[in-house]
Amino acid sequence: xxxxLQVYAxxxxxxxxxxxxxxxxxxxxxxxxxxxxxxxxxxxxxxxxQAVERPQVLRAAKVWANDLENIPAFxxxxxxxxxxxxxxxxxxxxxxxxxxxxxxxxxxxxRGVQPWRTxxxxxxxxxxxxxxALIAAKLCT
Numbered sequence: 001x002x003x004x005l006q007v008y009a010x011x012x013x014x015x016x017x018x019x020x021x022x023x024x025x026x027x028x029x030x031x032x033x034x035x036x037x038x039x040x041x042x043x044x045x046x047x048x049x050q051a052v053e054r055p056q057v058l059r060a061a062k063v064w065a066n067d068l069e070n071i072p073a074f075x076x077x078x079x080x081x082x083x084x085x086x087x088x089x090x091x092x093x094x095x096x097x098x099x100x101x102x103x104x105x106x107x108x109x110x111r112g113v114q115p116w117r118t119x120x121x122x123x124x125x126x127x128x129x130x131x132x133a134l135i136a137a138k139l140c141t
Contacts, residue, residue: 004091008082011099015071018103022060022067025110029056056110063109067102070124074098077131086134094134098127 029035036042039049053061078098081091105120107113 002082002088004082004088004095007092007095008078011078011095012075014099015067015074015102018106019064019067019071022063022106022110026057026060029054029060059110059112063106066105066109066121070121070128071102073128074102074124074131077128077135081131081134081138084135084138086138090130090134094127094130098124101127 030041033054034042034045034047035050035054036045036047037050037053042049052058074095078091078095080086081094101120101123105117105124108117108120
């Protein structure tokens with residue numbers, strides 16, 4: 001197995017686990033305060049449904065939405081770069097940089113820290129554009 005495939009696979013697993021932890025973060029804040037917006041969920045705990053989600057749950061939902069706009073693009077673009085045997089070192093570094101940027105973006109988002117959240121988002125987007133360049137370069141040779 002090539003080192004680029006190994007790094008790509010590890011990044012996919014790390015990003016999945018990151019998203020899973022965001023779900024657990026939401027669940028923790030719902031269970032800690034026994035605050036659910038769905039009546040059937042609240043009923044399990046003998047409570048009435050809340051009119052609005054807790055702020056932490058809403059913030060985590062925004063992290064999820066942002067992840068769903070960016071992480072699938074990474075899966076596809078990095079996967080294509082690996083499958084096409086694009087330049088190995090840039091593929092490795094872009095994969096690692098994207099994964100770290102998404103982790104740091106999540107932490108900054110959950111903590112409400114600017115301008116770091118936007119900076120980490122931008123690093124991730126630059127990595128995606130970098131994958132596009134690697135793929136285009138490979139296809140044009």
